[in-house]
Amino acid sequence: MRPVIEFRECLKDSPYFRASLEDAENDIELLEVRLEKLVKLCSSMIETGKAFHTASNGFVGGVRDLGQYFKDDDLASEDAKVAKSLTRFADAMTEVMKYFSMLMDQANRSVCKNINNFIKQDIRKVKEAKKYFEKISDEMDNALIKNSNALRSKPQECEDATNGLIAMSSAFAHNSLDYVYQINVLRLKKRFDVLETMLSFMNAQNTYFHQGHDLFIDLDPYVKNVRDQVEELSRKATVEKKEMEERHDLVREQTFKITKKMQSVKVTKKRWLRKRASKDFGKVADKRLSMDTIYALNDEFNDATTFFKQDTRYELASSAPFQPEDSDKKMEGYLFKRTTNAFKSWVRRWFAIQDNQLVYRKRSKDSQTIMEEDLRLCTVKPVYEIDRRFCFEVVSPARNHILQADSEHLCQKWISAIQAGVSKAYSSESNQTDEKNENYGTSGGGGNVPDNVGGNSNSNSPSTQNSKQQSKSQLRMNQLLSIPGNDRCCDCNSPDPRWASINLGITLCIECSGIHRSFGVHMSKVRSIMLDAWEPELLKVMAELGNDVVNRTYESTVDESIAPHATPDCTRGIREAWIRSKYIQKAFVSKLPGFKDNSSEKIQSWSVRKRTKRSPGRSLIKDDNLSTTQPSEKLENSSDLMKAVLSVSTATSKDNGNGHRNSEVLVFGSDVELPEVNPSKFLDLDLDSSEDSSTETEDTEDAKSTTSWEDMSKLDPNMLLYKAAQARNLPVMVEALAHGGNSNWINEEDEGKTPLMKSVETGSLAACEFLLLNGAKLDRRDQKGRTPLHHATIHGYTGQVCQFLKRGADRHAKDNEGKDAETIAIEATNADIVTLLRLARLNEEMSTDGMCDEMYNDVFRDFSNMASHNPEKLKRK
Structure with missing residues (x-):
């Protein structure tokens, strides 16, 4: 037991008093630390108890949901249903959790609050008394020093020092007594306060367990009844199990049927693999196929059959409509927004899509701003x-x-x-029939497009x-x-x-x-x-x-x-x-003709028909003057004509330079009619503007109407895509990509060029855009180190240069000769391209200035429109 500080010692202010006072203060500090630790542990216990309470309530809810599943299932009689039993058990667990919640609440009140009050009130009083005591003690020391320094030759000063010392001694004595009083009161109070707190908590524990015990005593007869029903059900299950052993013949018969069906599926799968291998690789699916190819075809078959089975099960099992994901969920998150001030700075805001609106708000404010x-x-x-x-x-x-x-x-x-x-x-x-909607059909x-959306007179955009x-x-x-x-x-x-x-x-x-x-x-x-x-x-x-x-x-x-x-x-x-x-999966794409296919044994070479410029003033349909086909190979009507992208034709008057004269050749796109588009509907758009295509006429020679003739051994999706890009024939490019053509494939036989570089040489904006949309990269280089931007600059195609710069092409890239696109354009004295490249450089240097961005976008938009609508205006170098 800690010693009591005597009040008489306070008046003496002896070293023993100071030592006793220091021990008491250290004891109070230790008590405060222990009490704070106990409060933290109790709070942690309560938080854990709350988590346990939440999890237990979730478990009880799961038991109730399970009871709903068994609502019509009897154990052994009408009086003992599974749902009823589970509900009764869930009610009992709910009562237990109520008792537990009361226990946690009592722990919070009896332990946390009481001890916190003890720390904040009683111990705090002692600390405040300590501050006054230390202050008056310092003042007492100063009074003693001042009194000792008073000189005999100065009677007035001596008298003042003596009077100050007397007053300070009295104040020190009273404060010392008050401080010791607070320490002794705390020493006495801490005993019964701590014990009273723990006694209250133990009573709560006692009540909790007594309530649980009484609950389960009342529940015990019902539990025994359910246990008897479960035992009876278990015996019935054993009897039924023995009876079912006699029905194993039915199981074996069913197993035999399934085995037979699986064998037929394996045969079908084998045939399917052989067919797909023959279609895609021009050979029979035998040992010549690599294991990777066989695994890929096997996965494709499994995916296809899986989707078919899923759809079949869905149709047979239920007629309920498909339930999409919750469409009311809103997209939200942080985005940077460019401001509209003069500096065009960027700020971070919380954006959300809700109620057909795009809104945002600041992090520190609750009010939201409607952007759209x-x-x-x-x-x-x-x-x-x-x-x-x-x-x-x-x-x-x-x-x-x-x-x-x-x-x-x-x-x-x-x-x-x-x-x-x-x-x-x-x-x-x-889907609405509101009178504010206007039909534009x-x-x-x-x-249906809204004419005045929402009827808001304060709309941000004028009606015009x-x-x-x-x-x-x-x-x-x-x-x-x-x-x-x-x-x-x-x-x-x-x-x-x-x-x-x-x-x-x-x-x-x-x-x-x-x-x-x-x-x-x-x-x-x-x-x-x-x-x-x-x-x-x-x-x-x-x-x-x-x-x-x-x-x-x-x-x-x-x-x-x-x-x-x-x-x-x-x-x-x-x-x-x-x-x-x-x-x-591209499961319905027809295979490319193989070099050793039976259907193409007579075909020795292939080519792609070139697409010439089509102005809006003439029909987009053009007869096939490329080759003369056999009468049996002609399609009977326009609907049949739309069924094939490639056809076999006989070149009776061609010499491709390789000696293939009067032999059957394969011309991709030769019998494909162009889309029947009404030219009047595209008066503002040159449908296939190419800045060099004006030199080609409809009466060009046959040798100029197709790409160079290639041997059938070179026919693969990548080479087909390359030749289609050279011919600016988009339907054939679709065919090549569908067969797995790579838009970034490198043709080592043609200076390492890619299909995009080859389409640049034709000057076709449509072909370039189609390749860019399908993954073509602008940073690829040929053997001379030239990018597509280099090729567009060399040929003087302003439209392509504008197209690539808008896509983020690197204008700093240099070829093997150390020339970038701007250097090439200056040497060729192409003012339009130099203007675009220097404007792009200016935009990079002044990227922090919003005005530069606006001017850059406006100029490039004008060049894009000119390249699309009036390409002849850009045909200058």
């Missing part, structure tokens, strides 16, 4: 023209907003989320701008839907599609576009026809292709045993299986 009030008037696209990475732009009739994500994955996720929000807003509005297919934007969108839709097959969805044949896959060149309905978007932008880049902004180059690609052209490749050999064909009213599972089989 109606997503139906917005489009979104990635931004490559600025130095910052991971940027995308939200475009509205009133203004544009440039935002930046933290990674490429998040950037694509935000783009997809905004596109989905636009699609949701547009589709929900199109035409005989070729139309859609809205009308202009909608008029342009409607004109673009009419142009795209006039391409053969584009008036219906490419995958499910649904009428009036409103979406497009720009890298595939097809139009889609909203359901199929969602499937395409889920596969990622590396497989399909989806855009809205009405809501997104379209560059002229994209319209060129779409005009060169279309649903009919693309389906001739991807639906050449449809086999519905792999995946049933999607329809406008089919389920999402069927739709996804069909699209996956069509574009990812």
Whole structure:
């Protein structure tokens, strides 16, 4: 037991008093530390108890849910149902958790609060008394020193010192007594306070266990009854098990049937593997195939049969409609936003897509700001023209907003989320019959677009701008839907599609576009026809292709045993299986003719038909003057004519320089009709503008109408893509990519050029854009160290230079001679290209100035429009 400090010692202020006082103070410090530790441990116990209580409640809820599953299942009688028993057990556990919650509450009140009060009140009083004591002790020492320093020669000073010492001694004595009093009171109080606190907690423990004991005493008869029922059920199960042993013959019979069926599946699989190997590799699936190829074909077969089985099970098991994911969930997160002030600074804000609006807020404020009030008037696209990475732009009739994500994955996720929000807003509005909507449909297919969205008189965009934007969108839709097959969805044949896959060149309905978007932008880049902004180059690609052209490749050999064909009213599972089989697995793409195929034994060489420039003033349909085919090989009507992308023709008057005269050759794209597009609908767009194609006429010689003739041993998807790029023949390029062609393949026999470099030489914006959309890289170099930007500059193609700079081409790249694109343009005195390259350099040097970005975008937009609409104006060097 700690000693009590005598009050008389306070008046003496002896060393013994000071030592006793120091011991008491150390004892109080130790007591405070121990009590604080106990409070922390008790708080930790309570928090853990709360977590246990939450988890236990979750478990009880699971037991109740399980009881709902067994609500009609009896144990042995009507009075002992499984659901009833589980509910009774759950009620008992709920009562136990209530008792436990009361225990935790009592622990908090009796331990944490009481001891905290003891620390904050009693111990705090002692500490405050200590401060006063130390202060008065210092003043007492000073008074003693002052009294001792007083001189006899100064009586007044001596008297003042003596009076001050007397007053300070009295004050010191009173404060010392008060301090010791507080210490002694704390010493007495700490004993019964601590014991009282723990006694209260132990009483709570006693109550908790007594309540639990009483509960289970009352529950014990019911538990025994259930136990008897379970034992009876176990005996019945044993009896039934013995009875079922006599039925094993049925099981063996069923096993025999399954074994026989699996053997037939193995035979079918073997035939399928041989067929696919022959189709893709031009040889029989035997030992000549590598193990990697066999494994790949095996995985393809397993994937195809898995999708088919899943769809079949879905159709047979349930007629319930597909339940999509929760569409009410909003996309939200932090993005950098470029401000509209003079400095064009970037700020970080919390963005969210909710209620068909794009909103943001600051981190420190609760109020949110509406960036775009109606997503139906917005489009979104990635931004490559600025130095910052991971940027995308939200475009509205009133203004544009440039935002930046933290990674490429998040950037694509935000783009997809905004596109989905636009699609949701547009589709929900199109299903309403509100008088504020205006029908813009035409005989070729139309859609509902809001005229004055929301009826808000304080709209940020004037009505004239809205009308202009909608008029342009409607004109673009009419142009795209006039391409053969584009008036219906490419995958499910649904009428009036409103979406497009720009890298595939097809139009889609909203359901199929969602499937395409889920596969990622590396497989399909989806855009809205009405809501997104379209560059002229994209319209060129779409005009060169279309649903009919693309389906001739991807639906050449449809086999519905792999995946049933999607329809406008089919389920999402069927739709996804069909699209996956069509574009990812490419299960319906016909094989390339092999060198040793029986069907092509007489064919010795192949080539690709060149596509010449088509001006809007003449028909896009051109007779095939390339070769004369056998009468039996001619297609009977236009619908049959759209079924093949390649054909075999007899070259009776050609000499390719290699001695192949009067022999059968393979010409890709020779019998394929171009899309039946009404030229009047594309008056503002040169459909295949090439800055060098004006030198080619329709009456060119046959030798100039195709690429060079190649031996059949060189026919593979990569070489076919390379030759199609040289011929600027987009349908054949689709065919090559469908067979696995690599858009970045290097032709070592032609100075190490890639298909993009070869398409640059033709001057075709559409061919270049198609390759860029399908993964072609701008940083690839040929054997001379030249990039596609070098080739475009050397040939003086301003349109391609503008196209590549917009895509972020490296203008600093130098070839093996140490020349960059600007040096080559200066030597060639090409003012337009020099202007573009120097403007790009200026934009890099002044990237922090927003005005430079605006000027850069405006100039490049003008050059893009000129290259698309009036390419002859750029044909100067």
